[in-house]
Amino acid sequence: xxxxxxxxxPLIALLIFLMMASGIFGTLFSFVLSALVDCVSGEQDKLxxxxxxxxxxxxxxxxxxxxxxxxKAYVVAATRKNLKNELFGHIYFQSMADFETRSSAEYIxxxxxxxxxxxxxxxxxxxxxxxxxxxxxxxxxxxxxxQPIMLVIMLVLAFITLGTTRLTTRPLEKSMKEYSGKxxxxxxxxxxxxxGFGIIHLFHTVGAIVSKHQKxxxxxxxxxxxxxxxxxxxxCVGEFVGLLSTVLVMAxxxxxxxxxxxxxxxxxxxxxxxxxxxxxITSIPTVIADFYAAKPIKEQFEKxxxxxxxxxxxxxxxxxxxxxxxxxxxxxxxxxxxWDCSYCxxxxxxxxxxxxxxxxxxxxxxxxxxLYQNYTGKIAVQDxxxxxxxxxxxxxxxxxxxxxxxxxxxxxxxNITLFCDDYSEQExxxxxxxTGLKNLVASLPEGLETTIQENGSNFSGGEKQRIGLAxxxxxxxxxxxxxxxxxNLDPVIAQELEDNILKxxxxxxxxxxxxxxxxxxxxxxxxxxxxxxxxxxxx
Numbered sequence: 432x433x434x435x436x437x438x439x440x441p442l443i444a445l446l447i448f449l450m451m452a453s454g455i456f457g458t459l460f461s462f463v464l465s466a467l468v469d470c471v472s473g474e475q476d477k478l479x480x481x482x483x484x485x486x487x488x489x490x491x492x493x494x495x496x497x498x499x500x501x502x503k504a505y506v507v508a509a510t511r512k513n514l515k516n517e518l519f520g521h522i523y524f525q526s527m528a529d530f531e532t533r534s535s536a537e538y539i540x541x542x543x544x545x546x547x548x549x550x551x552x553x554x555x556x557x558x559x560x561x562x563x564x565x566x567x568x569x570x571x572x573x574x575x576x577x578q579p580i581m582l583v584i585m586l587v588l589a590f591i592t593l594g595t596t597r598l599t600t601r602p603l604e605k606s607m608k609e610y611s612g613k614x615x616x617x618x619x620x621x622x623x624x625x626x627g628f629g630i631i632h633l634f635h636t637v638g639a640i641v642s643k644h645q646k647x648x649x650x651x652x653x654x655x656x657x658x659x660x661x662x663x664x665x666x667c668v669g670e671f672v673g674l675l676s677t678v679l680v681m682a683x684x685x686x687x688x689x690x691x692x693x694x695x696x697x698x699x700x701x702x703x704x705x706x707x708x709x710x711x712i713t714s715i716p717t718v719i720a721d722f723y724a725a726k727p728i729k730e731q732f733e734k735x736x737x738x739x740x741x742x743x744x745x746x747x748x749x750x751x752x753x754x755x756x757x758x759x760x761x762x763x764x765x766x767x768x769x770w771d772c773s774y775c776x777x778x779x780x781x782x783x784x785x786x787x788x789x790x791x792x793x794x795x796x797x798x799x800x801x802l803y804q805n806y807t808g809k810i811a812v813q814d815x816x817x818x819x820x821x822x823x824x825x826x827x828x829x830x831x832x833x834x835x836x837x838x839x840x841x842x843x844x845x846n847i848t849l850f851c852d853d854y855s856e857q858e859x860x861x862x863x864x865x866t867g868l869k870n871l872v873a874s875l876p877e878g879l880e881t882t883i884q885e886n887g888s889n890f891s892g893g894e895k896q897r898i899g900l901a902x903x904x905x906x907x908x909x910x911x912x913x914x915x916x917x918x919n920l921d922p923v924i925a926q927e928l929e930d931n932i933l934k935x936x937x938x939x940x941x942x943x944x945x946x947x948x949x950x951x952x953x954x955x956x957x958x959x960x961x962x963x964x965x966x967x968x969x970x
Contacts, residue, residue: 432553432729435513436506446506447561449499454565456492458573461703463488465696503558510554514732515546521735527797528805529738536619541735544614545728552607553725560718563711570707577700578692584683585705588676589712606658607724613654620647665717672713680705749820749828751909752778752813754799754939756966759808761791761798768794769806770964781933781940783952785969786961792943793833795961796912799941801825830908834915836899838887843872844879847901854905865931866901867924868894892919900928911935913942929954 437443463485470478522530522538574582624631624640631640684701687693754776761769768791776782786792797803798810801817810817817825838846847862848854859879863869871894875881887895896919903911911932917925932940933954942955952958958969 432514432549432732433557435517436510436554436557438513439506439509442502442506442509446499446502446558449495449502450558450561451565453492453495453499454562455569456488456495458566458569458704458707460488460492461573461700464703465694465700468696468699469694471695507550507554507558511546511550514549515542518542518546518732518735521738525738526804527802534619534622536622537615539622540615540618541731544618545611545731548607548611548614549725549728549732552721553729556718556721556725559714563714563718566707567711570704574701574704574708577697578687581680581683581687581701582708585676585680585708586712588679588705589709591672602661606654606661607720608727610651610654610658611724611728613651617647617651620644676709677702677705747815747819747821747824749817749824749909750813750815754778754910755809755811757809757811759798759806759810760964761794761803761806767964769798771808772965773808774959774966776939776941778939779936780956781954782942782957782959783955784941784943784959784961785947790961791964792961793914795966796831796914796941796943799910800829800831800912802831827906828908829910829912830903830906831912831914832900832903832916834896834918836887836895838883838890838895838898840883840885842880842882843875843898846883846898847879847905849902858905862901862904865904866897866928868897868901871897893921893924896920897928904932908938910939911941913940915943915945917944 466481467478467485470481518541522541571582574585621644624644627640631637681698681702684693684698688695688698756772756774759769759772760767768789772795784792784795794803798806801820801822804818812828820828841850844859847859863872872878872881883890883898887898890898896916900916913932917929920928944951959966960969
């Protein structure tokens with residue numbers, strides 16, 4: 432994790448310089464106080480000159496501290512940004528099978544809640560450790576130069592305080608881990624609740640969902656409050672022992688002042704120095720607790736970051752030709768939907784794929800698209816194994832339209848082009864015309880720049896389906912996979928779109944449908960049925 436903080440070496444060097452300068456000047460402020468107090472019995476001119484130097488010193492201290500705080504905030508923000516970018520990249524450059532081993536709510540939790548926790552308990556903690564180390568070393572050095580015995584007294588008090596506070600920080604470690612786990616559960620809970628908004632209202636179980644949310648929320652807040660309670664206890668114990676230590680150190684300083692070992696002003700100085708010596712030592716348990724709290728999240732991040740990213744390379748070019756399946760076996764865990772399945776889809780032919788629910792029709796299309804590669808056997812186009820074809824080439828050659836079209840919360844244009852600027856306005860206009868979207872786009876004040884709301888809530892199911900179809904046709908792929916693509920369309924429009932697509936004799940088309948009318952099936956060159964994990968041709 433530390434590597435994400437040290438990417439910008441010059442900035443880190445500046446941070447360390449300002450940390451040391453700010454720490455040194457902050458600690459030396461004790462001598463400014465000492466000098467002012469020692470002016471009590473001196474001349475007025477000396478007090479005035481000392482005051483001027485003190486004011487100048489304060490100005491320098493504030494400037495150094497301000498610069499340090501600014502750079503520190505910048506480093507933390509840059510570190511957070513770098514880590515989030517890296518995590519998102521590793522999550523997105525997974526295979527589909529690997530991606531689906533975790534839920535989207537878990538990924539969201541990693542990039543939101545856990546990033547915030549790792550920032551507070553690790554990144555800021557690293558800088559805090561540096562602050563304390565500088566403060567302790569400078570204060571200790573000054574104390575040794577003035578009166579070594581005072582450092583011994585401070586250290587004894589510090590370690591007594593450390594032993595006391597350690598007893599209160601142990602539960603804090605457990606509470607932080609518990610809070611992180613509860614927060615992850617809560618994120619998953621609310622994602623499900625919002626995703627199922629429609630079905631919950633349809634079945635009128637709102638009360639049960641609200642109650643379920645309240646229980647999850649109560650568990651999260653209880654875990655957070657528990658941690659905060661332990662922090663308050665730690666802070667109170669630390670403050671008590673710290674104030675007591677200050678009183679004892681100042682009493683010792685007064686004693687040595689009475690013996691003539693140093694001036695009365697040094698009593699104030701030691702009162703200031705005690706905090707810089709004792710506080711870093713007594714903060715050790717809290718620092719360690721924060722690092723422990725960060726450990727499970729840090730390990731989870733490392734697991735994500737250690738996964739090999741899929742290389743976004745072109746790979747072999749996919750030729751045009753027949754698509755052959757040789758001994759394909761695929762399934763979910765123990766359940767297999769394809770068993771030693773072999774078949775040849777001839778170039779330019781149009782196939783309609785039938786089969787019972789759960790037979791594996793959609794799974795077969797997913798395999799043909801190259802999206803899933805965790806199968807045994809071989810899928811090839813003109814003897815080129817699609818596993819050797821890069822994702823970029825594969826996506827150009829094979830396009831799939833699913834029954835449930837996912838739309839981004841973005842413009843119609845970007846949902847059709849998928850944020851690619853390679854298409855001309857004429858190409859976009861053509862697919863809008865061919866998918867029956869022309870009148871819809873023309874009726875919208877912002878046309879193609881109209882924003883699609885979350886889940887396409889401002890468009891009908893048929894309109895969303897046509898946008899998805901336009902997205903596919905724009906790519907002009909040689910293979911078109913259609914999974915119940917007319918399910919949400921008006922029958923007349925569905926028939927018109929299907930007829931237009933089937934006119935393309937230059938494309939290999941495989942359509943999954945539940946409609947089995949003779950008129951519909953006769954439009955295709957071949958009807959095939961997926962049964963018992965095998966593909967068979969219908970008579």
